[in-house]
Amino acid sequence: MPGRTIKMLAVAVPAAVALAGCGGGPVRTGSAAxxxxxxxTISTLGQAVEDWEREFRADPRANQLRSMNPPPADTDVQNALFGLVQIRLTDEAARRAGLRVSDGQVDMALNSLNRDPRRGPASSFARARGLPARYARDLARQAVIVGEVLRRNGDDGTGFRTLVSQTAQSLGVRINPRYGTFDPDRLVFGPVRTTLSSPGSGVG
Structure with a gap:
């Protein structure tokens, strides 16, 4: 099961958060989402991108994985932000669905990914998705959650996307317009708007 859920994560999560759509709203000053x-925060996002760029350049395997399964966005900043939003949405979706993910389950998913010759190791998998290696454990936890939802619903990922979509609608996800827009109904991100919000909009 861990190998299958890692594969599902590589397909279902980026597919659920693809480029297109519209939406979003004002966010607090200093917030990316x-x-x-x-x-x-913008500083958290900036640090993630800075660390990712340094690590990705030195990781040929991550480059290879990324070429085989490109992330959904056009820019490194958007890909990192989308990844961070996905982590939060998946965690909250699991909590609302009553899914309890143990450290042992996450360890098993990490070990499976590290041994997987097609999608591993875990550090390279995280970098291929646009995040630095320190988020590999978060992505492994996502894989466990996806696997549990698949086990409950016996589907090809529709149940997972529906669960995350319902969670996103309920939470009211807001993206800083400088990074794009978000449609919680379809779970899609849109491109950056040509006109940025004014200084008094509360976005920064």
Missing amino acids: IVGDHRI
């Missing part, structure tokens, strides 16, 4: 009561 707000997912429920969780704030992803």
Whole structure:
């Protein structure tokens, strides 16, 4: 099961958060995105991108994985932000569905990914998805959650996308317009708008 869920994560999550659509709203100054009561700051996003760029350049395997399964966005900043939003949405979706993910399950998923000759190791998998290696454990936890939802529903990922979509609609995910827009109904991100919000809009 861990190998299958890692494969499903590589397909279902980027597919659920693809480029297109519209939406979004004002966010607090200094925020890149707000997912429920969780704030992803611009500084957190910037550090993630800076670390990812350094690590990705030195990781040929990550480059190979990325070429085989390109991330959904056109820019490195958007890909990193989308990944961080996905992590928060998946965690909250699991909580609302009553899914309990143990450290042991995450360890098993990490070990499976590290041994997987097609999608591993875990550090390279994370970098291929646009995040630095320190987020590999978060992605492994996502894989466990996807696997549990698949086990419950016996589907090809539709149940997982529906669960995350319902969570996104309920939370009211907000993206700083400088990074794009978000449609919680379809779980899609849109491109950056040509006109940025004014200084008084509360976005920064």
